[in-house]
Amino acid sequence: MKTRVDIAVIGSGAAGIVAAVCAARAGCSTLILDSRSAPGGTGGFSGITTLCGLYDDAGKILNDGFGREFAQAVAESAPVKMGKVFVLPYRPEKFRSLAEEFISTTPNLRAQFNTPLADVVVHGGRITRLNGFEVGAVIDCTGTAEVARAIGAETFATDETTQASAVIFTLCKVWKSLTTPADMAQVLLPLARAGFPSLNLQASLEPQTFTAKFAGLAEQVPQLIAFLRANVRGFEQCETSLDKIITAHRAGRMIVGQYVLTGEDVLAGRKFPDAVARCAWPIEQWDANGAVRFRYLSPGTHYEIPARSLRAAQVENLFIAGKTLSADVDAIASARVMGCCLATGAAAGNLVADYLKSSPLR
Numbered sequence: 001m002k003t004r005v006d007i008a009v010i011g012s013g014a015a016g017i018v019a020a021v022c023a024a025r026a027g028c029s030t031l032i033l034d035s036r037s038a039p040g041g042t043g044g045f046s047g048i049t050t051l052c053g054l055y056d057d058a059g060k061i062l063n064d065g066f067g068r069e070f071a072q073a074v075a076e077s078a079p080v081k082m083g084k085v086f087v088l089p090y091r092p093e094k095f096r097s098l099a100e101e102f103i104s105t106t107p108n109l110r111a112q113f114n115t116p117l118a119d120v121v122v123h124g125g126r127i128t129r130l131n132g133f134e135v136g137a138v139i140d141c142t143g144t145a146e147v148a149r150a151i152g153a154e155t156f157a158t159d160e161t162t163q164a165s166a167v168i169f170t171l172c173k174v175w176k177s178l179t180t181p182a183d184m185a186q187v188l189l190p191l192a193r194a195g196f197p198s199l200n201l202q203a204s205l206e207p208q209t210f211t212a213k214f215a216g217l218a219e220q221v222p223q224l225i226a227f228l229r230a231n232v233r234g235f236e237q238c239e240t241s242l243d244k245i246i247t248a249h250r251a252g253r254m255i256v257g258q259y260v261l262t263g264e265d266v267l268a269g270r271k272f273p274d275a276v277a278r279c280a281w282p283i284e285q286w287d288a289n290g291a292v293r294f295r296y297l298s299p300g301t302h303y304e305i306p307a308r309s310l311r312a313a314q315v316e317n318l319f320i321a322g323k324t325l326s327a328d329v330d331a332i333a334s335a336r337v338m339g340c341c342l343a344t345g346a347a348a349g350n351l352v353a354d355y356l357k358s359s360p361l362r
């Protein structure tokens with residue numbers, strides 16, 4: 001069996017899938033590894049149903065390339081305006097099946113699942129081996145900087161007080177429209193008065209169905225549903241599948257790259273000479289009570305992500321994409337959304353292919 005690959009992509013969420021396909025399409029032999037049994041990451045396994053960060057505030061798509069191709073393939077409808085932003089509705093099961101399809105049909109790309117990162121070897125300031133493969137370069141798409149941590153490269157953590165976890169589940173059989181703030185208040189006020197942590201409800205693709213993001217514990221969901229059934233008109237028959245309640249973690253860990261994107265860069269709509277991706281998503285912070293605060297860019301603007309934020313500062317052949325991006329705690333609160341992860345994944349896949357073509361050590 002061949003044990004040498006040009007590029008190893010660790011993590012097969014939004015960023016990893018796109019990074020691996022782009023690297024392989026650029027002609028590099030590519031391996032994608034994930035500790036899960038299948039590709040998809042947070043976008044495929046957390047019950048989330050909207051791709052954020054793909055568009056500017058006029059609904060114009062911000063990035064071309066395979067990230068855009070993947071988003072168009074997974075889309076269930078045209079983009080939808082929610083407040084000041086546009087999002088793209090999708091189904092997680094389609095996200096997972098498309099990920100499998102792209103990974104299994106792209107030439108030069110092989111995958112190993114149920115395979116946690118292991119045995120990372122650094123020699124001469126470069127990663128030379130992992131999981132028994134000799135590698136030319138590595139892209140860390142784990143969301144938690146696992147490659148960098150394995151070799152002691154510098155990382156920093158998200159501020160968990162502004163990137164709190166949420167319990168996500170699907171609430172069905174809701175016979176009530178929730179289109180106006182007044183509709184929503186009729187649901188949320190009784191819950192708040194009864195002392196429940198905050199609940200966020202977003203209409204799903206199925207009729208009478210909502211995606212719920214709950215700031216409490218998974219164990220509290222049955223109690224929450226019992227309360228809604230007993231106390232809120234239209235929710236008398238509401239229900240969820242208890243085995244599909246997921247706790248999803250917004251917080252992650254970022255790698256210190258050659259440039260650390262800042263919250264100021266985001267809000268100022270900063271541009272860079274080595275820009276490789278664009279984003280216009282606001283800085284989105286969630287506290288432990290489920291309260292969300294958005295800080296928006298000026299109307300009509302977007303910020304850019306430089307190639308230097310996709311390259312580790314200390315390890316020559318370590319590249320970065322997705323939630324592991326070299327960004328401070330404010331900037332990642334914008335750049336962690338999936339539209340941006342797809343864009344940085346594509347950029348990292350292309351960058352690493354260019355790097356290897358010009359590297360004498362390939």
Ligand SMILES: Cc1cc2nc3c(=O)[nH]c(=O)nc-3n(C[C@H](O)[C@H](O)[C@H](O)COP(=O)(O)OP(=O)(O)OC[C@H]3O[C@@H](n4cnc5c(N)ncnc54)[C@H](O)[C@@H]3O)c2cc1C
Pocket residue numbers: 010011012013014015016033034035036040041042043048049050051052053115116117141142143144146165166167168213248249250251321322323324336337338339341
């Ligand atoms: C509650 C919540 C709600 C959200 N809502 C939205 C939303 O509505 N829209 C939106 O666009 N974004 C949303 N996001 C953000 C978005 O989902 C994530 O930030 C994004 O999906 C991260 O993608 P990624 O590819 O960087 O990482 P992930 O999708 O987290 O993928 C990382 C992959 O790496 C693998 N991995 C980790 N460690 C190892 C290891 N040691 N070895 C091998 N593999 C490993 C994991 O198994 C995983 O498959 C939400 C996030 C949360 C938590």
